[in-house]
Amino acid sequence: MSVQTSQPNDTNSLKNSLTAQGRLTIVGCGLHPGHMTMETESHIKNADIVLVVAPNPLSIQHIRQLNPNVENLGLLYEGDVNRLQTYHLMADRMVELASHGQNVCAIYYGHPGIFVLSTHMAREQLEEADIPVTMLPGISADACLFADLNLDPATTGCQSYEATQFLLSKRSIDTGASLILWQVGLVGEHTLKGQKPGKHGLAALTKLLQQDYPDDHKMCIYEAPTLPGFAPHIDWITLVELPSAKVSSISTLVIPPSSDLVFAKERLTWLKITNEDLSAWDDA
Numbered sequence: 001m002s003v004q005t006s007q008p009n010d011t012n013s014l015k016n017s018l019t020a021q022g023r024l025t026i027v028g029c030g031l032h033p034g035h036m037t038m039e040t041e042s043h044i045k046n047a048d049i050v051l052v053v054a055p056n057p058l059s060i061q062h063i064r065q066l067n068p069n070v071e072n073l074g075l076l077y078e079g080d081v082n083r084l085q086t087y088h089l090m091a092d093r094m095v096e097l098a099s100h101g102q103n104v105c106a107i108y109y110g111h112p113g114i115f116v117l118s119t120h121m122a123r124e125q126l127e128e129a130d131i132p133v134t135m136l137p138g139i140s141a142d143a144c145l146f147a148d149l150n151l152d153p154a155t156t157g158c159q160s161y162e163a164t165q166f167l168l169s170k171r172s173i174d175t176g177a178s179l180i181l182w183q184v185g186l187v188g189e190h191t192l193k194g195q196k197p198g199k200h201g202l203a204a205l206t207k208l209l210q211q212d213y214p215d216d217h218k219m220c221i222y223e224a225p226t227l228p229g230f231a232p233h234i235d236w237i238t239l240v241e242l243p244s245a246k247v248s249s250i251s252t253l254v255i256p257p258s259s260d261l262v263f264a265k266e267r268l269t270w271l272k273i274t275n276e277d278l279s280a281w282d283d284a
């Protein structure tokens with residue numbers, strides 16, 4: 001498979017003449033090396049430089065075999081740094097290289113546009129400077145949990161939130177739909193430096209959920225495998241057990257519906273149909 005390269009930008013500005021060949025392709029390698037697509041591999045092979053934020057050494061090793069010119073941006077997480085600063089540093093590096101004419105491939109674990117602030121920051125800056133940016137999808141944590149938990153978002157609908165934002169935002173929960181809370185392992189971690197929930201994070205989240213769900217409602221702490229061939233970690237707990245649940249930086253909380261969908265029969269008239277007209281749906 002070959003990758004199309006960008007055409008030089010026909011512009012008089014000095015800036016654009018210097019950067020005409022630069023481009024950024026943002027790709028995701030999924031949660032383990034077996035999730036890498038052929039299209040992603042092709043972009044890695046053809047890049048001048050590959051910037052990596054990968055889940056594990058095996059993925060980095062695989063990427064190095066495709067292209068030896070690898071810079072591990074994951075190292076920017078090390079030390080006593082605020083996560084937001086790290087995301088800015090990652091975005092700055094992508095922008096710097098692409099705006100100096102490099103064909104840059106930035107590879108993140110999972111899907112590179114899902115809960116990844118730095119890729120959106122870099123994209124915005126480069127697009128403002130008319131430097132081409134492309135993002136390819138990757139296999140994300142929710143793609144894995146839909147498979148492992150046999151959960152189809154079509155069945156009841158599905159809400160999906162970042163756990164701390166969910167806790168600190170006023171919103172209505174639809175208990176007739178599934179609820180996915182990302183970064184539950186960091187809920188209430190307000191310093192942006194820690195790698196575990198804030199001291200009262202899980203208790204506060206429980207208190208909020210108790211407004212809509214019964215104490216004995218079952219929910220799942222889910223961790224997809226980060227190596228091929230391994231089983232997922234699936235821990236079913238009740239809501240009252242949530243404050244003392246074991247969570248990690250890769251845990252996602254999945255809460256199944258606690259109520260049935262309520263049929264809005266009166267809206268059939270909006271479609272100008274009757275209940276009988278829905279007979280084709282009976283076996284669904």
Ligand SMILES: C[S@@+](CC[C@H](N)C(=O)[O-])C[C@H]1O[C@@H](n2cnc3c(N)ncnc32)[C@H](O)[C@@H]1O
Pocket residue numbers: 031108109110111112113114115116139140141142181182183184185222223224225226249250251252253
């Ligand atoms: C910064 S986000 C990155 C998400 C990633 N870009 C993706 O597409 O899945 C990190 C959060 O993703 C979820 N996550 C990451 N790895 C996971 C795994 N192996 N199993 C389940 N959830 C995971 C967790 O909610 C975690 O807190």
